[in-house]
Ligand SMILES: NC(=O)C1=CN([C@@H]2O[C@H](COP(=O)(O)OP(=O)(O)OC[C@H]3O[C@@H](n4cnc5c(N)ncnc54)[C@H](OP(=O)(O)O)[C@@H]3O)[C@@H](O)[C@H]2O)C=CC1
């Protein structure tokens with residue numbers, strides 16, 4: 634079956650509708666855990682996520698149930714890196730505040746000190762998580778704006794060091810020295826709330842923070858405080874927790890914060906590429922062939 638509604642199924646609806654399925658083609662909003670796999674039944678062979686991130690799927694449960702997991706890497710790397718650059722520039726140049734002034738008729742006159750922003754040229758960019766998207770973002774910032782590059786990664790990235798002059802450092806050093814920080818780590822138990830109140834204290838007052846990874850990597854209460862108290866300059870977010878973020882949330886409309894509705898991969902090219910891989914993955918899983926993009930279950 635194809636879920637017919639505009640909104641994703643609730644957990645209860647998911648449990649009811651997976652019964653008897655051989656494969657599931659899922660989205661980030663679908664939490665696929667042991668309960669769902671039990672409800673589906675023993676014939677369930679594959680969960681094909683229409684996303685590169687797979688934090689919505691319980692990989693240990695998949696292993697226990699003999700269910701393979703697919704995702705959609707690479708085809709969305711460039712589009713998501715582009716969106717991180719877009720958010721960085723939009724936050725740095727206060728695009729949201731300026732646009733609101735025009736829309737709401739509050740634009741008085743050109744003033745020398747109105748809506749002053751910060752510039753990336755020649756400054757330091759810190760990339761938290763040097764995976765595929767982290768690298769594509771770093772390339773854009775180093776080549777486009779001649780930036781000094783710091784990054785965190787569990788392993789040294791020799792190609793990044795050589796081609797982009799990057800330096801792998803501890804998170805604390807990255808936070809203290811970066812003018813622009815972009816988050817690209819996968820969401821795991823190790824990275825949840827990685828950027829908390831203590832992390833914001835280490836950042837520069839002119840720092841611009843971008844997150845296109847997952848909302849849960851940032852402690853949002855701490856972010857509200859850091860922006861409100863001018864501990865950092867601005868933030869650009871494509872991801873939040875929860876999604877959608879209710880309009881009453883303190884981050885919404887907070888000057889210095891721009892929020893997008895999780896559109897990192899939202900281009901024709903990326904979404905079609907993701908669809909092709911996700912369909913290949915589910916068919917291969919059902920037919921017992923190797924998946925085009927398989928998530929290792931450890
Ligand atoms: N906003 C959007 O629409 C989109 C968001 N995303 C998000 O971006 C993320 C990155 O995608 P992509 O670059 O393709 O993925 P990659 O797998 O290439 O990169 C993931 C990064 O996360 C790091 N990481 C993984 N596990 C841990 C851990 N336990 N502790 C610390 N670091 C860890 C990896 O570090 P290491 O190098 O040390 O292994 C790597 O740098 C996705 O997981 C997804 O959440 C992706 C696409 C679109």
Ligand SMILES: O=CC(=O)O
Nearest residue numbers: 683684685686898
């Ligand atoms: O957030 C999107 C993804 O593909 O992961």
